[in-house]
Amino acid sequence: MSQQTVLVIDDERDIRELLTITLGRMDLKVDAVGTVAEARRALADHHYDLCFTDMRLPDGSGQEIIELIAAEYDETPVAMITAYGNVDAAVTALKAGAFDFVSKPVDIQMLRRLVRTALKLAEEKRNGVTASSATPGSGDRLIGDSTVMQQVRNTIGKLARNQAPVYIAGESGVGKELVARLIHEQGPRATGPFIPVNCGAIPSELMESEFFGHRKGSFTGAVADKEGLFQAAHGGTLFLDEVAELPLHMQVKLLRAIQEKAVRPIGAREEIAVDVRILSATHKNLAALVDQGQFRQDLFYRINVIELRVPPLRERRGDVPLLADFVLRQLATKSRSDAPARLLPEAKQALEDYDFPGNVRELENILERAVAMCDGDRIDASDLMLPQRPQRHGAEQPGAAGHAAHHAPAGGFAHAHPPTAPAPASTPSSELGLDDYISNLERTAIMKALEESRYNKTAAARKLGITFRALRYKLKKLGID
Template sequence: MSQQTVLVIDDERDIRELLTITLGRMDLKVDAVGTVAEARAALAEHTYDLCFTDMRLPDGSGQELIELIAEKYADTPVAMITAYGNVDAAVTALKAGAFDFVSKPVDIQMLRRMVRTALKLAEEKRSGAGAGAAATGSGSRLIGDSTTMQQVRSTIGKLARNQAPVYIAGESGVGKELVARLIHELGPRSTGPFVPVNCGAIPSELMESEFFGHRKGSFTGAVADKEGLFQAAHGGTLFLDEVAELPLHMQVKLLRAIQEKAVRPIGAREEVAVDVRILSATHKNLAALVDQGQFRQDLFYRINVIELRVPPLRERRGDVSLLADFVLKQLANKSGGTPVRLLPEARQALESYEFPGNVRELENILERAVAMCDGDRIDVSDLMLPQRQPRPGAEAAPSMHGHHAGMGGGHAAPPSAGQPAHPPSGEVPLDDYISNLERTAIMKALEESRYNKTAAARKLGITFRALRYKLKKLGID
């Protein structure tokens, strides 16, 4: 196998020598030049496995070289060398097609990790392995034949082949985390960890410790050293879900960690270098939050180098039937039985429904229908679709448990048909109120039947499978 070759473009002799020595020790052949003209000539004459270019050059900019390489030498990853803290230059380079960036002064360990990732990427590009994996991998898990979903899958395949931060936009329940996982799994970081974090689920006072870690004794309760989320994702991908929920003080710290590729654990004297790719998502309008001063503009530009919109289910109604069959098959595999079938009327009802909760709501509806239906067929009544649908574009999805009440039989009616639409006191959430009613009725039936589940199900007027589902849902052992 021939020796891999790297082109270094920088007008500073010290940087050229540092990179030449470092890359040479990795058994790489290095060509080092100091101008745009020399770089153009070298690219025209040789094939390179990786390029590094400085931003400012005597006869032009590294930006034009990145654009040239992206257009004419697309199989060659290119990384930008930027001045310390120059986030604008890094973002511009990534948008133009750069694989990644490295800041001066150059961190040798970080550089080596970047080179290994880039060379793996170049090899996959030339062999076509990445594109093939994207077609099969995402096709088997991101269901849908609609034009919009075909475009999403195609975009995922492209995004997997670089290291630019990606912002995944979409309503709740569309599958943003699945998209993030696919970008990770189809790229050169697939062997590294994928670390998802819900930014809205971490208490504000614990955020710094959760993200960056802490040293033993750094605060009350810190009884041992703790690794943060950035360190846990080292060599892989950190997925920041609901990134809009980050408080402003944490946004500042996050921006610095992303820019400098290093974190300082609480109580530590020195920073720790981290090599992670950042993917983020939220169902909120992040640009509007920037305008309102609730989200930092500099962080927005840093994480939103490339935006990928995942469409809501109502915009791809033709995929509903395929998704439903896929979900039913998964539920059958989980239970070890045969898939339950949708009757034509039930299928039509699903295809007509707005799905404010998107794919997650479809999964919940079908899981409940499988538990509640008689036999191996799902009828319209088993779906328990709400009579009133929310306005299109409504943000929150109705809970699957809020569409039926009580234990009035296998085909329960929605709350408007005889059950209270809200708790009399108005102080308990509807789902909790309904769950309490169900729990009381089930416990009473179990006690009266001496905990014989078959007899209890008969007493409640539901199937044994429906009772088993409710026991699991309510956490009754």
């Protein structure tokens, strides 16, 4: 195998020499030039496995080099060398197609990790290894043949080939974490860790310790050193789900960690370099939160280098039968059934007509409930127990009801909790979502049947007109002991 070659473009002799020595020790051949003109000639005359370019050059900018390589030498990963803290230049470079960026003064260990990742990517491109083939079967989990889902899969393949931060937008339940995981698995970091974290699930006072770690004795209860999420994701990907839930004080600290590629554990004197790709997501409108002053604009700018929107299920209704079949097969495997339950034609139609405010997660919950309630292995429309769609008025657009119900628990009444006070049986309370209202009615009916049958579950199920298995499922889901 021939020696791999790197092109370094920087007008500072010290930087050229530093990179030449460092890369030479990695058994790489280095060509170093100081201007855009020299770089153009070198790229035209030689093939390079990797390129580093400074942002400011005597006869132009590194941005020109990045755009040239993206257009004419797209098999060559290129990294921007930026001035300390110049995040704007780094973001612009990433959007133009840069693989990653390096800040001055150059951290040698970080540089070596970047080079290894970039050369692995270049080798995969040379050998014709596509994003989807790099991890056999991984793309199969993103179910759907619709045009929008084909576009999502194609975009995932492209995003997997660089290190730019990606912001995944989409409603609750559309599969944002799955998309993030596929971007990770299909890229050069696939052998590294994938660390997902729900930012809304961490108490505010524990966030800094959770993200950056702490040293023993740094605060009451710190009985040992603890590794943070950034350190755990070193060499891989950190997925920040529901990033909109981060309080402002943590947004500042997160921005610094992303920009400097380093974290300081609580109680530590020095920062620790971390090599992490950041993917983030939320079901909220992050741009609107920026306008409202609830999310920092500089952090939004940093994590939203590339945005990928995952469509809601109502925008790809044709994928519902495929998804339903996949879920039913999974449920059969989980329960060790001989064969998966089957949807009767009217049940399939009911699913395709439904708006799914909870998206794929809601579909999974509906089918799990239906499998528990159906007789035998045949699911009809009544087994689905889909909530009645509210009446639409005026010029309301299709799917608006789904947006209105967006924050209700997904999956119909399967995940609802008892309200503190029952709503009247005649009309849903304005204080309750539709799912909670239906759950309350079910709970009342089940409790009445249990009392009348002296808590004989078989007799109670008979009174309710459902199977014993269905009653047992409802008792568990509704939390009735």
